[in-house]
Amino acid sequence: MIPVASRYVLKRSLFGFDINKKGTPQGTVKVPESLGIVVGLVFLVLAILFQYFNFTADSNWLVEYNAALASICFMILLGFVDDVLDVPWRVKLLLPSIAALPLLMAYAGHTTIIIPKPLVSYVGQEVLDLGCFLSYSDINLTLMKAYSLKVLEFGSPSQQAVYLCKELTDSFVVAGWMYKLYMGLLAVFCTNSINIHAGLNGLEVGQTVVIASAILIHNIMQIGASSDTEYKQAHAFSIYLVQPLLATSLALLSYNWYPSSVFVGDTYTYFAGMTMAVVGILGHYSETLLIFFLPQVLNFLLSVPQLFGFVKCPRHRLPRYNPETGLLTGTRDGTLVNFYLRIFGPKSEKSLCIHLLLVQALGCCFCFMLRYFLAGWDKLPSVLTSMG
């Protein structure tokens, strides 16, 4: 459908010129824009039909699945509106938080954040205190529901809560509204961080393919390692949404890879970011997701001075293209792309993209190692169920 839709978007003058090829004949070709709308629509149809095979009519996952669909659909809509109408920058930042509303409304799961053991001593106690400040018995119930523990039959609710939190040394509970705020911010971060780690042919889709693959591997590993049904279902849920994301992204990548014959538009970056945020949240592994997003976090940190207006921010923050050598050179703009070029020297667009995708993949491997060695999270579920 991508070549067919390309003709329609060109007719509507939705196109862009490839800035990194300025000065060559390729730089004058009108490249159709916003082809993310095609894969977004295909994704939605697939994800909707998947329900028939993946859930029974009385599954208690159906509310969250439909809310996830509504959020992703809303994000695609807002992304496409943005591509077509070119909304102002400050409105743009708001869009993902609006699209995340159905998800925040429907979320009824636990509000536990698991943090690595070495950090517990620094962070745990304060947030725990804040949590306890609101309601001990709520936290107690949430904790027990989250880990399917039996009701504790001793002490006051506050004593029980403290006992439980001590038992589960590397997890703590935050109040519902705090967790929802965190979810909203995660959605805003995931969508925008993919949107600003861009500017090379194939980079937006490529990073999505790498992260989505990592998510898929993570899900499968967790399903294999755990014996807790609820925990398995959360990861199966995530697979139902990541699988079509990966499949449709690969289709788009084949057209968006260097030299791009189509551009993906904000429609795609928003759609991909929101889908991954949704699966991270509903699959209860948002902390792991953030480590998969390590290069995006780095890119965001490098961008902070320009994004928040401390330094002047040009419309495009791209490297400089030399039409004679065909190589890109890093500029002073704060992006990972420029940073990488300044450290490792000028590169062609294609090899730079491959390098950055490899960095992304290395980040994901680092995350898997981190999970295994540092946090020991893999052992957590079995410990908890044996407690229950």
Add this chain to the structure above:
Amino acid sequence: MIPVASRYVLKRSLFGFDINKKGTPQGTVKVPESLGIVVGLVFLVLAILFQYFNFTADSNWLVEYNAALASICFMILLGFVDDVLDVPWRVKLLLPSIAALPLLMAYAGHTTIIIPKPLVSYVGQEVLDLGCFLSYSDINLTLMKAYSLKVLEFGSPSQQAVYLCKELTDSFVVAGWMYKLYMGLLAVFCTNSINIHAGLNGLEVGQTVVIASAILIHNIMQIGASSDTEYKQAHAFSIYLVQPLLATSLALLSYNWYPSSVFVGDTYTYFAGMTMAVVGILGHYSETLLIFFLPQVLNFLLSVPQLFGFVKCPRHRLPRYNPETGLLTGTRDGTLVNFYLRIFGPKSEKSLCIHLLLVQALGCCFCFMLRYFLAGWDKLPSVLTSMG
């Protein structure tokens, strides 16, 4: 937000000329198109936030509500894509059935169709037989679930089914897939029928305002008349979605009323049609809804020869405008607008629109009378609960 968005759509050359004012200075003004996107987005945000006030976290309506949101959002997305990319006519017809998918997937309610008593002897038996052909015990269960009856403790499942259907003389049950097909077709009809009953300033939004008001009155009447909780909840559910539709439509009407300063686009007609189809289906009063759509049904029947290609179909099937008198004259094109003009003589655009909206309102009054005198449906719920 409508005036602000108007500037953005004009910048993207999303505009139309007012054909019914051709030959006057007003006919040369670029009127911004697709402003339905603004009210659609506002509707979605409102409908999402309404959940917080209208449902508890464990409500079993949440799946259907989120599926409804996903369907409406998907329809707005496809409508906007259609407005921007101008998809071919045969694809256009398919769009509502794609957008209705989340709804069809999530629908887990009963599959009873209530038909007026005088028609039962003609229709009832055949469809009942068809239903029984699939599974007696399914129907039995569905019927009992639908009307909260106790389990019958005599005879075989088939005898029970026949007994139940005879007891409830004016309702019959169809198999799940048949009902879902009916739901899909209803969504296709509602969206397209509003889309083709158009061409006058304010007509698309005006008819929606009239029908939505009728739906709201119907819901309130039914909640007042019934003592069945489930039945009341279905109508309350409908109110939660129709209320923001009516409110946002009134805002759009103030800009779209004669002389229009904005056009609504397929985005709006699809959005309005889908929302009304959704509430009709999930509120379990789709038959009543179809009577509210009487002028649209008539317009559809008049259009059939042109829509299905028996007669040549021009791009616009509008009446002829006389710049000297300022009046519209009916043409031979098969639409209700032309038909009305041919019968009642030439009219100005504004008074023609008012006439057609009055016809719509009369149709709704007719529906209320029909319900009251012919079918006697108002007494049904109380009879059934007393049986239970």
